[in-house]
Structure formats: structure tokens, C-alpha cells
Amino acid sequence: MKYKVTALRDVTVRAFVPTQTPVRIGTQTVMKPSEQEEWISLRAGEVRDGVGLVLGVHPASLPNEIATHVQGVPMILTAGWSNADLPKEFFGLYRLECQE
Numbered sequence: 001m002k003y004k005v006t007a008l009r010d011v012t013v014r015a016f017v018p019t020q021t022p023v024r025i026g027t028q029t030v031m032k033p034s035e036q037e038e039w040i041s042l043r044a045g046e047v048r049d050g051v052g053l054v055l056g057v058h059p060a061s062l063p064n065e066i067a068t069h070v071q072g073v074p075m076i077l078t079a080g081w082s083n084a085d086l087p088k089e090f091f092g093l094y095r096l097e098c099q100e
Helices: none
Strands: 002-007 011-025 028-042 047-051 054-057 068-070 073-077 088-090 094-099
Touching (some): 028 047, 054 068
Antiparallel strands (some): 002 094, 011 028, 011 054, 054 073, 068 073, 088 094
16 A cells, blocks of 8 residues: 655654665566665655555654654654544644555
8 A cells, every 4th residue: 555645744754665676587687666664754745655654753753752662763653543544644743645
């Protein structure tokens, strides 16, 4: 599933983003689609399409919240949600929507 993130205020979110990984098949190298976790910084009003699962928010964006470390990366995790709950705003910082 791909998502659209709209920043309501300046925010940095942790999400999966699409990448391409080179893979050797015989004598050829082909690019295999994959995803990796990255920090995405957005200014208020900015939109980012095509992101994968959004995991949480950078602690600097929510300095009064307690960060959870996920595989050594500190972030503020979003409360449980499903695609049926979207579009939805998180922490008053960003809105998340499903993309077709």
C-alpha cells in the first residue's frame, strides 16, 4: 500500500520509501524494487506521495513526548490505525491518506 503524507506543520516522519536494488541474474544486472526506512522532512503544507508505511515521528518534532527505540532508532510511534481509518491526522503534525 502506498500513502500520501501532508504536513500540517513542519515535521519529520520515519517511513518506508521505494528504492531499487541491483540484483545479478546470470550475466545481467537488473533493478529489483524494494523499500527502506528513511526520515522524511516536510514543511507545513508540503505533500509527499508514494511512501510506504509511516512508522512514527522524529523526537525533535514532538519534544514533549517520550521516544521509543525501534532497532536503535528513536521515534514517537503513532497509535494503532488501519487503512479504513484513513484519512487521519497524527499529533496535529501530518495527515495520512491511502493512495490507489
